[in-house]
Amino acid sequence: MRLFGYARVSTSQQSLDIQFKALKCAGVKVSRIFSDKGSGSNTNRKGLELLRLKVEDGDVVLVKKLDRLGRDTADMIHLIKEFEEQGVAVKFLDDGISTEGEMGKMVVTILSAVAQAERHRILERTNEGRQEAKLKGIRFGRKRTVDRNKVLSMYSQGVGATAIANQLKIARSTVYKIIDDMKKDFST
Template identity: 35%
Template sequence: MKLGYARVSTQDQSLDLQKDALIKEGVELEYIFEEKVTGTKSDRPKLKELLSYARKGDQIVVYKLDRLSRSTKHLIELSEELEEREIELVSIQDKIDTTTAIGKAMFKMLAVLSEMERDIISERTKAGLESARARGRNGGRPKMSKEQLDHAIDLYETKKYSIKDITEKTGVSKAKLYKELSERKEATSNS
């Protein structure tokens, strides 16, 4: 069975172009999963619904690959999931069809390039950290002194200052302040 996925980024945009292309490709209208949500969001209910609906032997058809995934990494993860589940993928505009040998090869190439990109980023990061350490810089967040934390907690407990005021006065981050409050509360409740 051919299943379609159409997505636009905003409520104002129209899905008509994508839906027309999917129908021309042989997807029946009732099997087109439509979504109006930005591609940067990982929570896409209709995509999840499509993936749970799809079965072995089905084809997922998209107008373009960027409609399906928010990043190369996400696309590779999706393609691996589809391959494991024996579900084919067709991208109309990108001319990729995993039902063909060339389409499968293209996806494998994407996977290799994505892995290489991750490795290069990792190597650059490690080299940058080594270079910084050689210059006496350790990186990461500066250590928080006990005095700073105690001062932030004291200000918090006066109930006279907002969290923003406390973080600006003490240099203690909001997350660190809440973490410390939680740890102290837990320590007093356990004793």
């Protein structure tokens, strides 16, 4: 029986260190830890793909938490079944559960469904908060760095879009967007 590890974070700004440390403490060799930095919403991840190729009958895959393997219940069940067909067990360190045995598979299925429902609730609350903020006039996204008034002033003086773009060192498409936005504002 060989131990393998899988770690994943959602964004490239997050660190895998805590998961790596937990996997190493559980006895996984560093060379057998596979990782990804990206969403768990699909199973087409480079580290996961490599792990799937390396494991063999009798191996065990350790994952720190249930949601690190995947986000979606269907994907989790599919992955677990895929590992099971290869004779590979999956153990979740923090959750204290394993896919070994029928009870373990059932618990994993239930927990992944609960985790998915919680993610949906979080998304709903986030979207509600965002809509409420928009109604209060809060704007999202990065701050504008282009002086829109300068673009419009130059345009009204007859300066062409290409000349404006060159002078202000911005894309011509940005100039056109600002002009189009102004025209829309006047037409409403």
